[in-house]
Amino acid sequence: MSVVALAVPRRLTTRPLTFGIEHERVAGFTLAWGEVDACAERLVAGSVALALLPSTCYAALAEDLRILPGIAVTMLATPQSPLAEEQVLDPLATTIDEWCARTGLPFVSWVWVGRPGAIDRVQAEALGRSLELGRAAGGQEAGLAYRLGGQELSGLAALVEEVRTLGGVRQRGLVRLLDCGDGPPALPRSARPGAVARSTDALLADAASGERLSPEDGLRLYHTAALLDLGRAADLRRQALHPGDVVTYIIDRNVNYTNLCVTACKFCNFYRPVARVAHGGAYAAKSRDGYTLSYAELARKLQETVDLGGVQVLLQGGVNPNLRLSYYEELFRWVKANFPLALHALSPEEVSFIAKLEGLSLAQVLERLVAAGLDSLPGGGAEILDDEIRDLISPLKCRTDTWLAVMREAHALGLRTTSTLVFGFGEEGRHVLAHLERLRALQDVTSGFTAFICWPFQAEGTRLKLHDDTTAHRYLRTFALARLYLDNIPNLQVSWPTMGPALGQIALRFGGNDFGSAMIEENVVSQAGAVFTLSAAGIERCIGAAGFAPRRRNMRYQFLSGAGSSAGLVSSAAGSAG
Amino acid sequence: MQLSQIADKIGAGIPLDFDDGVVLYRHGNLLEVAALANQVREQRHGQRTYFNRNLHINATNVCVAGCRFCSFARLREDSAGAYTLTLEQAWQKLRDRLAEGSSLTEIHIVNGLHDGLPFSYYTDLLAGLKRIHPTVHLKAFTAVEIFFFHQHFGMPVVEVLQRLREAGLDSLPGGGAEIFADRVRRKLCPDKCDADAWLDVHRTAHGMGLRSNCTMLYGHIETVEERVEHLLRLRELQTETGGFQTFIPLAFHPDGNALRKLPGPTAVEDLRTFAVARLLLHNIPHLKAYWIMLGLKTAQTAQWFGADDIDGTVQEERIYHTAGAETPQGLTSAELVHLIEQAGRVAIERDTLYHVVAAGDGDGRGPQRSYRRSMVAPSEQSEQSEQVEDA
Numbered sequence: 023m024s025v026v027a028l029a030v031p032r033r034l035t036t037r038p039l040t041f042g043i044e045h046e047r048v049a050g051f052t053l054a055w056g057e058v059d060a061c062a063e064r065l066v067a068g069s070v071a072l073a074l075l076p077s078t079c080y081a082a083l084a085e086d087l088r089i090l091p092g093i094a095v096t097m098l099a100t101p102q103s104p105l106a107e108e109q110v111l112d113p114l115a116t117t118i119d120e121w122c123a124r125t126g127l128p129f130v131s132w133v134w135v136g137r138p139g140a141i142d143r144v145q146a147e148a149l150g151r152s153l154e155l156g157r158a159a160g161g162q163e164a165g166l167a168y169r170l171g172g173q174e175l176s177g178l179a180a181l182v183e184e185v186r187t188l189g190g191v192r193q194r195g196l197v198r199l200l201d202c203g204d205g206p207p208a209l210p211r212s213a214r215p216g217a218v219a220r221s222t223d224a225l226l227a228d229a230a231s232g233e234r235l236s237p238e239d240g241l242r243l244y245h246t247a248a249l250l251d252l253g254r255a256a257d258l259r260r261q262a263l264h265p266g267d268v269v270t271y272i273i274d275r276n277v278n279y280t281n282l283c284v285t286a287c288k289f290c291n292f293y294r295p296v297a298r299v300a301h302g303g304a305y306a307a308k309s310r311d312g313y314t315l316s317y318a319e320l321a322r323k324l325q326e327t328v329d330l331g332g333v334q335v336l337l338q339g340g341v342n343p344n345l346r347l348s349y350y351e352e353l354f355r356w357v358k359a360n361f362p363l364a365l366h367a368l369s370p371e372e373v374s375f376i377a378k379l380e381g382l383s384l385a386q387v388l389e390r391l392v393a394a395g396l397d398s399l400p401g402g403g404a405e406i407l408d409d410e411i412r413d414l415i416s417p418l419k420c421r422t423d424t425w426l427a428v429m430r431e432a433h434a435l436g437l438r439t440t441s442t443l444v445f446g447f448g449e450e451g452r453h454v455l456a457h458l459e460r461l462r463a464l465q466d467v468t469s470g471f472t473a474f475i476c477w478p479f480q481a482e483g484t485r486l487k488l489h490d491d492t493t494a495h496r497y498l499r500t501f502a503l504a505r506l507y508l509d510n511i512p513n514l515q516v517s518w519p520t521m522g523p524a525l526g527q528i529a530l531r532f533g534g535n536d537f538g539s540a541m542i543e544e545n546v547v548s549q550a551g552a553v554f555t556l557s558a559a560g561i562e563r564c565i566g567a568a569g570f571a572p573r574r575r576n577m578r579y580q581f582l583s584g585a586g587s588s589a590g591l592v593s594s595a596a597g598s599a600g
Numbered sequence: 601m602q603l604s605q606i607a608d609k610i611g612a613g614i615p616l617d618f619d620d621g622v623v624l625y626r627h628g629n630l631l632e633v634a635a636l637a638n639q640v641r642e643q644r645h646g647q648r649t650y651f652n653r654n655l656h657i658n659a660t661n662v663c664v665a666g667c668r669f670c671s672f673a674r675l676r677e678d679s680a681g682a683y684t685l686t687l688e689q690a691w692q693k694l695r696d697r698l699a700e701g702s703s704l705t706e707i708h709i710v711n712g713l714h715d716g717l718p719f720s721y722y723t724d725l726l727a728g729l730k731r732i733h734p735t736v737h738l739k740a741f742t743a744v745e746i747f748f749f750h751q752h753f754g755m756p757v758v759e760v761l762q763r764l765r766e767a768g769l770d771s772l773p774g775g776g777a778e779i780f781a782d783r784v785r786r787k788l789c790p791d792k793c794d795a796d797a798w799l800d801v802h803r804t805a806h807g808m809g810l811r812s813n814c815t816m817l818y819g820h821i822e823t824v825e826e827r828v829e830h831l832l833r834l835r836e837l838q839t840e841t842g843g844f845q846t847f848i849p850l851a852f853h854p855d856g857n858a859l860r861k862l863p864g865p866t867a868v869e870d871l872r873t874f875a876v877a878r879l880l881l882h883n884i885p886h887l888k889a890y891w892i893m894l895g896l897k898t899a900q901t902a903q904w905f906g907a908d909d910i911d912g913t914v915q916e917e918r919i920y921h922t923a924g925a926e927t928p929q930g931l932t933s934a935e936l937v938h939l940i941e942q943a944g945r946v947a948i949e950r951d952t953l954y955h956v957v958a959a960g961d962g963d964g965r966g967p968q969r970s971y972r973r974s975m976v977a978p979s980e981q982s983e984q985s986e987q988v989e990d991a
Binding site: 248250257495523568 | 638
């Protein structure tokens, strides 16, 4: 195996990362010491494979450089030695404390940077071991953490964008990770090996303190844990992950650009079926209320969104076979050119359909969409990520593997996405746990999920006649269990559009840290019986009355200015989401 | 004051005091308070959640009182939206229900304070309902109405109650208590009888062997301290008489009344009120999550925050619906059983005095229409027979 050259500055804060290598307990690396500028030069010149750099320095480099997943130095507070701060902040005029308070995100100060393909999985794991040894040796400064998980990735993306904006670089703020094969060099946080069967109380106490639940543990809690016990454990977990009792929300608009759809899911009351027109490849709506929005209609909706302080548009449609990749590319470019809105668009089902239609790979489709302006993917269409259930309720929709593959490709391109679960399709506990396990396993690899949202199936008017439990009690239990099980997904969003503001508020005490969206428009669940509306002021009141401080955010969960005020929908938050 | 000290008091059977109540209301961790309340609830009622089959009749909305939180009342007979049912119309509501084939064990009657109706209207109303359905339990007229009859018809309270009982009255609902504090009553409901009068009507009723319920209207202009004081005054009367069966917290709904600029309480405050009430009211057996007011989701959740009752099938509720409640007008008993069982509780159909009409066996099939008294734990049975003797 060839020896990998690493460029490393001498810093107390980064010392644990190279500890194992320095002490010759991890082989296969050589260390080239030097100042930050020298390290960056060596990396750009190609004389080293990786360099350990301040993330601000990474942001300023114009090259196609990637970040090693799993490992970073994160500063939780202004460090003891002022020198350390000066180095990582340049060119930002701020302090670590101020930055964290302003954005609500961790400050990722040092990252391993390399060109695509710089190291393989084994080498990435060796770097993980080096850090493990360094942490075990102790002695590092307090207020530091060494994980690059979902929340840290959001922090890193926000930081990179800020530095690039300062430098006048109109480059997209996506942070792309090194693809080291499958495996993450993620720090092991697995379930206690060989643990004897624990009581439900002990399981909950361990999960509340951040210990990973095995699928079997999760299933036991699903079947046996009482509502309040799950809630108290999830509430403790939420406090640990989101200290300071802040609950975030976003102002965006759900625009369903078309309701024509070929997947014909039985649980859906929104779509309208299509039929192939005799001559040529076009499809037509079978019913008169099928639509695809015109640019004029879209422009009106998007301008309203901007006027109401919206920072994002969620574009989701039916799976409309008339719309080719070029339609989306043009649409995205047009949106980006005309509105200061982030594009949270196309669920995995739509992306995989476009790939099939065009004969392209998922990655090719996503790359072209990103080039056209796509910022993130919504996590819709997951329902239950288990083919046993999907076969029953949505046989024409993408399978579990495809859904996960789209998310994996999106994360690899630096896109962040959300994740969802819809229950109440007659599934069993094992299906729910399989779903959560699949999300958690992918998140271990990519850290790309920003949030998880779940809600019960809304049956009214759909073709699926089910009598499954979709009550508040089950929602709260499922939600709390998800907070405990998904130890690597930072944010849990309550689903007030389906559950109502009351349950949304209550769910904040069952693990939720985000109130979702002050939605200006929603068309799907409202067609199936869920008819709740809330303004930003209404959301802030719900959050405040539950004992939390409301803050506005963007899709990365970065705090936005104008948040926390009760100014209603009209404010000046637009534009800061880029 | 720590929650653990309060827990110790509860464990030792020491009634909580005013300061404890304020601490519970203000405690930062809602679920810790709920866990205590749930413990008390499960000690007392196990997994049981009660409901009944009932019908609401609001015979008139004409009311001389101008309570600012009310969207239901109309000042005069000729005001827009004012109505007064003829006796025949009121009776017909019961006949309609029976004709549909639905059975019911209780009629809940609450009305405006109408100054143009004779006392015989009320006695005839009750007597007529009993003629149509002799075994039905008539839970009728809040203490505010009883006190109004006393003033308006110049009869002592005891005589009002006596004559209504002769006509068929079985128990009193708990409405009209609002908040006992004078400060609040002067501002919100100056025309209504004061706290002492309200409590005195119930004292008198209890003394005659009538059972009653009690309520608190919260989430408007009252303070936490005034809520705690209210609960403690109810508890004090209960210590004296033992006549209250159920406490029902009533959330203020702001639509369509003079207080519409107030936001009304949110769900977290609703659940907190249940938990605190369960802990403070150690001597009132039941705590009802009135689903009409809370919505089904919160009412279901409340079964883990101290409540052990979810009210009944109702049919045709007017008071909360004119204040913006978006809940259905009624539910079938199967829907209620479903809701209770999905909350992990055992559904028990009760009558007004908490005798078991039908009990679910917790296997998800709900109560059978049989009188399976054996399903009830011995302690519960003895408690009920005591209740009957008291009554």
